[in-house]
Amino acid sequence: MGSTLVKICGLQGVEVLKYMNNLPVDYIGFVFATSRRQVSIETAALLVAQLSQWQNETTPESVGVFVNPTMEQLSEVMDRVSLDVIQLHGQEKPEFCREVKQTFGAKIFKVIQIQGTDDTSTESDIETALQEYEGVIDAVLLDTFDPVHGGGSGKTFAWEQIRRYQVWSHSKGLPLWIAGGLDPNNVEELLERYHPDGVDVSSGVESNGIKDIDKIRAFVERVKGL
Template sequence: MRLKLKYCGNHSLEDVRKTMHSRADYLGFIFTQKSRRAVSPLQAADWLDQAGPAGHKQIVGVFADDPMDLILKTARTVRIDVIQLHGGESPQYAAAIRKKTGIRVWKAIHHGASSLNEMRLYEGYVDGYVIDTKVAGQFGGTGIAFDWHQVPLYTEEARRQGKICLIAGGIRPENVGDLLRYGPEGIDISSGIESNFHKDSKQIRKIEEKVCGVYDQTAAD
């Protein structure tokens, strides 16, 4: 099965047009105001309308310790397929969001000594995971990678739960080949496909040449 691609942090119409014409499976929009890539629901909805049909691509709305009212309002404004919780939300809060919206929920887990135990706490409450790098005082999109030797452990735990698991943090065309050696199910990229803080078609193409090339060859074998 081909590795899943999520391009996150779209924050302009041009960003959306570039990622919409990519091989990404998921397009991410950050609605929490804690991020410098934050956008409003109305902006995201307008850009998606202008960019045309999403086809097979699914839209991910990213929040971090935001009020439930904001998440519900956003879900009514933007056609969201997945809600990603990137803060300290409890398993019970995640389950409540899933119940009220009827939308799949992913939980971001910051890599650390207790990360696998944290994943187990969310078992049965969420539909997937994003493993990211923890940087004090920053929300995400830092461009810093964690120790990818741990990736197989996260992938194995997610598979045991029957859930998807994406790896995020510091993934770029120059190092994505190193990550692929550890067999991730999916990768989540934001700053790694940007130049001057905007999505870059050349960087996207470089990522996809390496990701799709490696996995297509594996399928051929």
């Protein structure tokens, strides 16, 4: 379990980051899409700068979360915030992803929203839907479908659907990340059953809508086997 990557998403305050800076977290996510966790460009710039103070062996990479952004919106952010990863959470086409990668030189994480247990997509359907992203994106992230905000619902999806996407992503050498309703209590089961390359958590490490350092620590420790 220890090699699984961890992303803590939806950070909004410097204090929490300061408390986290001795934890082996691999990615920190900042939400620019409409959400109660949305951050301003000014706040994100401060938070990303704080990552340089990280005291663990490796500094986490910064991830900006966007839903169907325009190139203008991305430029406005990237001019001020040096993000390592742009996570595209909407219906962004392969051509757009390619343009983003070429323009900004950041890694691209493409989110696939899983809509429920009645999804009958076969491995060949998934291959057809995703093949044009090959060579463009740097990771696939599965999240629970949310018709309002595109993610961050705090609900899990039917994990048995993971295998079909895993077949495709691993055949292409792409990491497969899992998000959606993860928390310190269920992440170990996910890891034992499916061995994803990375796990992404937001609401599952909050108390009353605020990031909870104790829950963050518990989540990281369970993923990393500390």
